[in-house]
Amino acid sequence: MNTEQVEVVNPFDRKAIGHVSLTNWDQIDQYLNDAQKLFQHRKSWLPAHKRIAILNKVAELMKGRAEELAFQIANEGGKPLIDARIEVARAIDGVGLCIKELSHLAGQEIPMDLTAAGSGRLAFTTREPIGVVVAVSAFNHPLNLIVHQVGPAVAVGCPVIVKPASATPLSAQAFVHMLYEAGLPEEWCRLAVCKSAVAEKMVTDPRVNFFSFIGSGAVGWMLKSKLAPGTRCALEHGGVAPVIVDESANLESMLPALVKGGFYHSGQVCVSVQRIYVHKGHGSGLAQMLATEAKHLVVGNAIEEKTQCGPLINPAEVTRVESWVNEAVQGGAKVLSGGHRLSDTTYAPTVLLNPALDAKVSELEVFGPVVCVYETEDINHSIHLANSLPVAFQASVFTNHLDVAMKCVREIDATAVMVNDHTAFRVDWMPFAGRRHSGYGVGGIGYTMHDMTHDKMAVIKL
Missing domain, CATH: 3.40.605.10 (Aldehyde Dehydrogenase; Chain A, domain 1)
Structure with a gap:
């Protein structure tokens, strides 16, 4: 034995x-x-x-x-x-x-x-x-x-x-x-x-x-x-879950869902909110609201009652996330919160505005506490970017217009499209699957x- x-x-x-x-x-x-x-x-x-x-x-x-x-x-x-x-x-x-x-x-x-x-x-x-x-x-x-x-x-x-x-x-x-x-x-x-x-x-x-x-x-x-x-x-x-925010959506009402979907388990979830596409003129405001909430999240040992974001699973993951964020910043992304490690095992909840589309945080699953906000031309541009990667899992759209909701349900390449909820929503009797990669x-x-x-x-x- x-x-x-x-x-x-x-x-x-x-x-x-x-x-x-x-x-x-x-x-x-x-x-x-x-x-x-x-x-x-x-x-x-x-x-x-x-x-x-x-x-x-x-x-x-x-x-x-x-x-x-x-x-x-x-x-x-x-x-x-x-x-x-x-x-x-x-x-x-x-x-x-x-x-x-x-x-x-x-x-x-x-x-x-x-x-x-x-x-x-x-x-x-x-x-x-x-x-x-x-x-x-x-x-x-x-x-x-x-x-x-x-x-x-x-x-x-x-x-x-x-x-x-x-x-x-x-x-x-x-x-x-x-x-x-x-x-x-x-x-x-x-x-x-x-x-x-x-x-x-x-x-x-x-x-x-x-x-x-x-x-x-x-x-x-x-x-x-x-x-x-x-x-x-x-x-x-995993996926690189996209969220589309329509011009009709109420930014304040969607905020708790985006915070939870992006920073739950420090982003170590296969359908964690990672890419948020917002019409020009609204992206900066939403990103700043997210950043304000992210700054107030309590990071620490998961066994403590007050902790809201725990560690990454090992120190090597902190180093990887840090390097990806640094690359995005060097490529022009604006850091609105976080953007740095807190210790060998924790990384600050991070909100990035307009990373380059070819940055790792834009193309690969971060699996860490990083949410990216991108400004787009219109809903069609947002859908195009949401569908631009070889991965496809769960996605979401925030809107007050039924026609926009149904357009996204039809046109986003995903196995599930949540309307007015975050991408990580799941109940255990529903089908749960990834497409393509x-x-x-x-x-x-x-x-x-x-x-x-x-x-x-x-x-x-x-």
């Missing part, structure tokens, strides 16, 4: 807060063998009522430990407690949603007598679990993302091996252990905290039937290219459960 440990630190002060055992390839190889045998021997499948009972028990365990789970999210991931508590509530609801969606996971009758060739036959479909699932997750929602990947697998009856982000494995470990406590046999869900080379070997193994990935596009597309023949997948990457497949608990099953048809000759 491997005894090597991975130390987990608080990203604000870098103090050790726990550790988990590193999983080596020999252990993962055994996990894959166990999972494959479970799936191949159908008599070992857990009936739906047992899976429902396990998930109900997990939800109750999570409710009883909600504050402990929220503190752990803040402590290992740097998400402020106020937001970590919301994540826990969402995760509990997500487990419940897995149960509810099982009642909708059904087949249908296929009409056969539409031609003489099919006459005299009865046909219907059922849905079966797809097989062994391997899930690789991200750090920014260390409990809820695991629920979104592991919960559906357990619900539909797929054996699952989950690799959490190396920086935030404690929340995933807690959820897996609660599954065991609720009665799930360990071989149905395994935690694999492993090095990148081992993870790649696991993901691309031919025993894997479905690969779920949440993380960077570079890694996701690379792994997809190496999947074994027949392995299906879903990839969730931003992802592959559709997330959301019900959609993931559908992806982790497939149709089987019976045709009965009468």
Whole structure:
């Protein structure tokens, strides 16, 4: 048995807060063998009522430990407690949603007598679990993302091996252990905290039937290219979320949504507000209003109640964000707030006005507390710029005119367009996905459960 440990630190002060055992390839190889045998021997499948009972028990365990789970999210991931508590509530609801969606996971009758060739036959479909699932997750929602990947697998009856982000494995470990406590046999869900080379070997193994990935596009597309023949997948990457502000919009009323959407979790969200397009004459005023709010945000250790913006996940990310902002400023962007690091682990909430369109902050996902405001000629120019990148995820428009709202809904290249709300809005039963470079497949608990099953048809000759 491997005894090597991975130390987990608080990203604000870098103090050790726990550790988990590193999983080596020999252990993962055994996990894959166990999972494959479970799936191949159908008599070992857990009936739906047992899976429902396990998930109900997990939800109750999570409710009883909600504050402990929220503190752990803040402590290992740097998400402020106020937001970590919301994540826990969402995760509990997500487990419940897995149960509810099982009642909708059904087949249908296929009409056969539409031609003489099919006459005299009865046909219907059922849905079966797809097989062994391997899930690789991200750090920014260390409990809820695991629920979104592991919960559906357990619900539909797929054996699952989950690799959490190396920086935030404690929340995933807690959820897996609660599954065991609720009665799930360990071989149905395994935690694999492993090095990148081992993870790649696991993901691309031919025993894997479905690969779920949440993380960077570079890694996701690379792994997809190496999947074994027949392995299906879903990839969730990031975006550079655009917001269009129409001339009719009330700037003051939209301000709280833009602040929340841009600086929630210090911008470490795949659909965080990053590019705001405003008609000339209004951009400077909106940017200054945003900057005023940003200056009042409390930056600090996420485990402190007063903190509104926590640290970035590691010091290297602070250095990267700092370099991107410096490049934008050298290229002509005006800094209205922030624009500098506060410590080795924190960066000041930053508002930039009119960065160059080829600056990194304009073309790439910042994944930090940086919001950019651009002045445009008109609504068509704003839509053109919103659609100008190879990434496409969620977007938004603020307007008091229905025709403008519908124009943006029709013409913005995005999987979801929020009207009079920020780009990071989400409920867990809605489809959630990136287009083009931003992802592959559709997330959301019900959609993931559908992806982790497939149709089987019976045709009965009468």
